[in-house]
Amino acid sequence: MAQTTLPPSADLENTSAKTKHDRGGAWWFYTIGKAFFGSVFVVVALFPLAWMVIAGFKSKTEVISTPFQFFPEVWKWENYTQILSDPTFMKTMGWTFMGAILFTLLALTINSLAAYAFARLDFRFKSALWVIVITTMFIPGMTILLTSFVVVSDLGMLDSLAVLVLPGAASAATIFFIRQFYLSIPSSLEEAAMLDGCSRFQIFWRLFLPLSKAPFVVMGITTFLAYWNSYVWPIMTITNPDMYVVQQYLATFRSERSTELGLLMAGSVLAAAPVIILFLIFQKQIIGNIKMAGLK
Amino acid sequence: MSTRDVMTLEQEGIIGTMEKPPKAGRKMKRSKARSSGVMPYLMVLPALVMLGIFVIWPAVYAGFLSFHDWSFYKDPAFVGFRNYANVLKDPLFWAAVRRGFIFVAMTVPVMLVLAFLFSSLVVSVSRRFASVLKVSIYIPTIISAVIASIIFVLIYDYSGGLLNALLGVFGVDPVAWIGDPRWALFAIAVPAIWLGMGLTSLIMVAGMIDIPQEFYEAASMEGANWWQKTFYITLPQMKNILLYLLITGFVSAIQQYELPLVMTGGGPLDSTTTPNLFIFNHFRNDMNVGYSIAAALLLFVVLGSISALVFKFVNSERLVD
Numbered sequence: 246m247a248q249t250t251l252p253p254s255a256d257l258e259n260t261s262a263k264t265k266h267d268r269g270g271a272w273w274f275y276t277i278g279k280a281f282f283g284s285v286f287v288v289v290a291l292f293p294l295a296w297m298v299i300a301g302f303k304s305k306t307e308v309i310s311t312p313f314q315f316f317p318e319v320w321k322w323e324n325y326t327q328i329l330s331d332p333t334f335m336k337t338m339g340w341t342f343m344g345a346i347l348f349t350l351l352a353l354t355i356n357s358l359a360a361y362a363f364a365r366l367d368f369r370f371k372s373a374l375w376v377i378v379i380t381t382m383f384i385p386g387m388t389i390l391l392t393s394f395v396v397v398s399d400l401g402m403l404d405s406l407a408v409l410v411l412p413g414a415a416s417a418a419t420i421f422f423i424r425q426f427y428l429s430i431p432s433s434l435e436e437a438a439m440l441d442g443c444s445r446f447q448i449f450w451r452l453f454l455p456l457s458k459a460p461f462v463v464m465g466i467t468t469f470l471a472y473w474n475s476y477v478w479p480i481m482t483i484t485n486p487d488m489y490v491v492q493q494y495l496a497t498f499r500s501e502r503s504t505e506l507g508l509l510m511a512g513s514v515l516a517a518a519p520v521i522i523l524f525l526i527f528q529k530q531i532i533g534n535i536k537m538a539g540l541k
Numbered sequence: 542m543s544t545r546d547v548m549t550l551e552q553e554g555i556i557g558t559m560e561k562p563p564k565a566g567r568k569m570k571r572s573k574a575r576s577s578g579v580m581p582y583l584m585v586l587p588a589l590v591m592l593g594i595f596v597i598w599p600a601v602y603a604g605f606l607s608f609h610d611w612s613f614y615k616d617p618a619f620v621g622f623r624n625y626a627n628v629l630k631d632p633l634f635w636a637a638v639r640r641g642f643i644f645v646a647m648t649v650p651v652m653l654v655l656a657f658l659f660s661s662l663v664v665s666v667s668r669r670f671a672s673v674l675k676v677s678i679y680i681p682t683i684i685s686a687v688i689a690s691i692i693f694v695l696i697y698d699y700s701g702g703l704l705n706a707l708l709g710v711f712g713v714d715p716v717a718w719i720g721d722p723r724w725a726l727f728a729i730a731v732p733a734i735w736l737g738m739g740l741t742s743l744i745m746v747a748g749m750i751d752i753p754q755e756f757y758e759a760a761s762m763e764g765a766n767w768w769q770k771t772f773y774i775t776l777p778q779m780k781n782i783l784l785y786l787l788i789t790g791f792v793s794a795i796q797q798y799e800l801p802l803v804m805t806g807g808g809p810l811d812s813t814t815t816p817n818l819f820i821f822n823h824f825r826n827d828m829n830v831g832y833s834i835a836a837a838l839l840l841f842v843v844l845g846s847i848s849a850l851v852f853k854f855v856n857s858e859r860l861v862d
Contacts, residue, residue, distance in 0.1 A: 309701025
């Protein structure tokens with residue numbers, strides 16, 4: 246994995262010292278060039294977000310105005326305070342947050358149980374069931390979008406928390422990812438526990454779960470993000486405005502209240518904030534596992 | 542911590558059902574299979590049931606409906622391959638597929654080149670700067686398509702948008718970026734690249750870090766410059782990662798529909814109707830559901846097999862590691 250194979254920073258400095266020697270005076274040129282291009286990447290990546298945050302401080306007419314102004318005439322907090330005191334927005338945020346937490350917990354529970362069984366236990370039809378699970382990974386969402394809608398509407402789940410939380414919870418990609426991790430845990434640990442008379446479930450609960458922090462963080466964040474950012478499934482299954490999720494709220498806001506752009510920008514900033522904060526807290530684990538997470 | 546847990550477990554007397562001693566070897570597996578009891582089934586059951594209800598059944602049902610004439614108001618009537626024939630005869634479907642390929646050509650190569658430059662930079666700078674770079678490139682990836690759409694629609698605004706204002710400084714006349722059929726798809730490619738760069742770059746960085754440092758040291762000794770090192774060491778060493786990123790990039794770009802859905806709804810003049818958006822719009826407007834499902838299944842056959850091949854490839858590559 247990425248992190249383990251990264252040479253210690255001392256090595257990096259060594260090699261750069263060598264090239265420094267080779268290149269002589271050109272070394273400064275390279276350092277400045279790298280700093281320059283690095284800054285360009287950072288600025289380009291973060292610019293649209295910075296612009297969104299700044300636009301949140303602008304008045305109604307200032308967000309898109311001729312002549313264009315990047316910074317607001319007067320920095321106003323009104324948009325942020327107004328959207329924060331808007332009960333509909335806050336309810337939507339709370340509702341989406343609750344759904345995302347439930348969804349993540351549910352997904353981690355059922356997927357890790359299955360991952361453990363597929364990684365560590367032997368049972369009849371195991372390989373056949375595994376093939377079935379893996380096959381579901383290759384079904385594009387669009388193919389089953391309409392029939393999934395038919396299924397949830399037949400089950401009477403439209404306009405409910407269940408329709409948001411249940412359908413995507415079981416995920417072959419998550420099972421696969423956690424299973425890969427469980428396969429790498431040495432079986433001697435398990436054998437010792439078994440000698441002590443632990444049942445399989447106890448081994449899972451007392452031994453594997455505490456060891457699973459890394460894959461759980463990565464998959465937990467990925468799952469949370471998927472829920473928080475989902476838009477198409479909610480617009481198909483949630484028609485009651487009281488139950489709108491946050492992305493749906495923003496899209497509706499944009500089309501229905503298209504003049505209040507400053508407010509929309511402030512709302513978008515606040516809607517993006519939870520996932521950005523979550524990412525910044527766990528960025529080490531996520532980036533460290535990116536190679537594996539990318540392979541889903 | 543784990544053995545401690547097991548010990549407390551014993552003390553508390555929560556000792557499980559009788560389990561057999563550790564397996565003696567792989568050969569014994571088969572005979573052990575039966576004795577694991579119902580526990581494994583109980584553990585896989587929730588996931589299997591949910592996959593069954595929400596993925597497998599809808600997929601089977603979609604296959605069934607694609608051969609039927611059906612709408613929400615009438616019973617399915619078998620029509621054989623008629624839906625498929627209709628899709629394949631529909632010039633609008635082919636136009637959408639062509640547009641999908643153009644969109645891929647607009648996004649994937651740019652993303653791969655930028656990600657390559659980015660990761661070359663990341664592996665050559667100090668650790669602290671590298672992590673700043675990695676975090677900033679990844680932040681856009683966690684932003685939703687809806688928020689990205691809102692941001693870029695305003696940046697593209699004809700009279701008050703940032704982009705036209707910026708171009709105006711250089712004397713360029715304003716362009717109706719998402720209102721002009723010639724520019725709209727391009728205007729959607731930019732946020733798509735912005736959102737997709739993070740994962741692509743970080744996978745590439747991870748691949749680049751795996752290349753043994755000695756290769757470069759040896760090359761430096763022989764006086765190779767950056768270009769030579771890139772062409773003779775980095776690119777050949779990253780062949781598999783690049784191929785993987787190319788294919789997954791293709792699969793995800795051709796499936797993009799959220800950005801055009803929110804930004805333009807597929808317009809103007811269908812110029813941003815990607816294949817998936819074509820199907821999605823049919824779902825919402827068309828009475829003949831069989832048609833849309835047949836189109837979705839045709840796409841599935843192609844994309845599903847590509848993804849399966851990628852998966853097989855990646856899995857075998859991992860075994861070599």
